[in-house]
Amino acid sequence: MVLFALAPAVLAAPISACITRWSMPLLQRYALARPNARSSHRIPTPQGAGIAVIAATLLVAAPWAAWIHAAIPLPLIGSAVLIALVGLVDDVRPLPVVLRLLLQAGAVAAVVFTTPEALRIVPALPLAVERTLILIGGVWFVNLVNFMDGLDLMTVAEVVPVTATLGLLGWWGDLSPSAALIATALCGAMLGFAPFNRPVAKVFLGDVGSLPIGLLLGWCLLELAWQGQPAAALLLPAYYLVDSTVTLFRRIARREQFWSAHRSHFYQRATDNGFTVRRVIGDVFALNLLLAVLAIITVSASSTWVTWLAFVAGAIAIGFVLRRFSRPQAF
Template sequence: MVILIVIILLSFVLCAGLTFAMMPVFARYLTAQPNERSGHRVPTPQGGGAAVVIVTVLCVWIGIVASDYNVNGLRLHILACSAVFLAIVGALDDKWDVPPLVRFIGQVAAVAVVLMWGVDGSNILEAYMPYQVVFLVTILAGTWFINLVNFMDGVDLIVVGEMVPLTACIGLLGWFGFLGSLESLVAVALCGSLLGFALFNWPRAKLFLGDVGSLPIGLIVAWLLYETAAQGYWAVAILLPLYFCADATVTACRRLVNREQLWKAHRTHYYQRAADSGLSALRISSTVFALNLVLCALAIATVFWPTPVVQVAAVVGGGGLVGICMRSFSKRM
């Protein structure tokens, strides 16, 4: 399993180097202007996610070639092509503001393609519902996850603080043989790439991820969580993304009740409330990172002690911690 360490280090170095090399391009063509949703007050280059996606895909292929892993090449190609497709959609949106309906159709198409040809395992819901219903529900869930990652990318380092522990945990579970080789490689490659990007996203950020990064990262992580759940580790799949899912979903439900348009810019997420009350981006992202380390520990506990009592207790306990975090962010208003 030395290859996993090599890949995470290689992806870190390559992403940092590629991002540095592409900075003039980002600054010239993909500058994010301050708006109602943004947390920055001056124009800032965006598009760093392009380097993250390129390096992640490249390092996964390197890992497969350099190791004796027996992986399903079709799954990798489908996932990679779908991620690149969403990166292109995101890049166009970063530059020209793609209409929400077009973005949505592209996201649904990418998720559907991955579900049809890019997964290896049956959905655990198929024991309770017809396949067609499960397929539709899973497409909607995957599309929502892609969007919530995009919605939550509103403070420096917050995506890094969420996704680095998540992907590191999946890579660690793969190290111990609980998850497949492809899942492990994808997780550590994305983890290292995000760490390389973090050098430029550290507050005050010199570079933002952009939709070119948040959309494909959402797809890749949704795929990782789906495969994790399909292999029986449903508690892990719930715990690892729990903060992002809770903040985004509760906020969306509240806005729907208030008859607000979900695609319109706003600053009512819990982490945004904390930022508007004066909490620094580094403090917010550090809190999310620390919370996710605890969620990872709970997730790992459910794998090593896979009893219903431990799994339910871990999910309930993790939900309580996420609720406390969101409440502390909200109370700062």
Template sequence: MLIGLLRPLLVRYAIARPNARSAHTAPTPQGGGMAVVGTVVLAGWLGAAALGSEGPTALGFGPGSSFAVDVAGWWRMWTALGAAVLVGVVGAVDDIRPLPPLPRLALQIIAVGIAVSALPDGARVLPWIPLALERLLLVVGGAWFVNLTNFMDGMDWMTVAETVPVTAALSLFWFFGAVSAPAGILMLALLGAILGFAPFNKPVARLFLGDVGSLAIGLLVAYGLFDLASRGGLAAAVILPLYYIADSGLTLVWRLRRGDRVWEAHRHHFYQVAVARGFTVREVLARVAVTNVALACFAAASLWQGSAALSAVDIALSAGVVALLLRDLARGRPATEPR
């Protein structure tokens, strides 16, 4: 419904026109992320209302369960949502009139800092280092994750293929108590919003997320991963986004060695190379989606095995699966293989 209401404005003011770095060939409206963020805000409010006050009791969950949302939980959820809206507004402005890199990055760091402040009291992701240093690393890592999510949103349905398995896994982990209620509600709301957006972004896309969507999605997913890590699921939090981290990280290193302006758009990600070397968009997406489902299974295994040694094995196996995917994408389709 929101996409239907917003589409005339997006067609008029937010058209993405093809250029040398584009994967599309026709002018296409962008900014569909505004509908995604709006839906998450509404669904998050409804979910927290249902699980707050007498909600958990009415649904069969006691006030002390991982489903209950108390006053502090409301505050954390709305703080994280506010941070997502802030970074989304920065992205919306950048979609219409590109911002200089430094002010844009500064605003993103502020938004991530707000989201990190919404983690539960006493939550520790890296308990073996000082709290101030841990929070600094989370802000820097979160800002990086927000931007890599934006960089990876360069193909129809790519964000869908990544975000749906990750948010579905985090929502399931909430059900088993591995994620807090505020983060779990946001992940479930984001999962539904992405599924609602997916038909409009199906190849060949009729609508793009735009920076307003990719940046906000990156921040919300980062918040969910930080929450998972703070509750003893550090290995799972590393495993879930491993494909995005590997593809964007290796590409970034390669571009830095070439002396490229790494903040500018490009077509050197592994999934983009795969299309240039003969794979169809759907073939790439199928490989990415299957890999992400496998990563979600490894992340779940690391949570329920309850062993640091076995979690290390899960991380190693996940890295191997991602390495096989990247090798497949980098090679492309052999010249002798028919489409």
């Protein structure tokens, strides 16, 4: 039974690794990311390996879902492909910000507004209001994964613990089979990509990877919230949510062009403050493991006071890491 649950990850990992390896010469030629003042890399590096991650995830998840009779929504697959194509074009030739946002919003809306009306998080809210808030949150989540993908292995350190936990919750029956399948396949695909992205990275995900990863991961977390576990759905991506959201509001308060590339995220400031890339990634990975444990506790305990304690513990842990990242490293 355990081997069956892990099989999608085991299949997706080599597919992702093979496609990544085969695509690197093409990416080197057409999608080269050259370093600038805001970059964390120092030499021109190909980007766009997210093609491999998304392809491996969908190539495994779609037929597997048909085999076990788990319904993966067609709008989700179509929207993931659309956002990946938008990201691919943007990796080769940058698109206007407004056009990117409109296409992303359309893709997220196609997923959100085609779900059954019975799926609710806060039934007291009018359905239209709740779905609109989910749409806004979905667009933000898609972009924050992109914003946070600015360091070698950063997205791996985030996505692998989250998707592994979602797969585990699915195995325990606390998440829909379709969401658990997507999460497990995505986890494997990220593991297959990881050797190529470890410091110093040979290739980056690019927008073609980070944007649809945000969509797929966001949908899995939304499914978890619809299953009556909104606390766990917030705790799992809490580090990404806090780092990116705090950074966004700080940039808005400073009247900066918050939509443009920058080095203001806490993990970026950490490298400027003397932290090695491996140490930053190690701290983020450890933090995400703790948040995963807290999320599992809220699901298993089903107690309000336990949930609040988990949120407090998570907030303290995140605050501790962000404070460390924002202060110069002592030598």
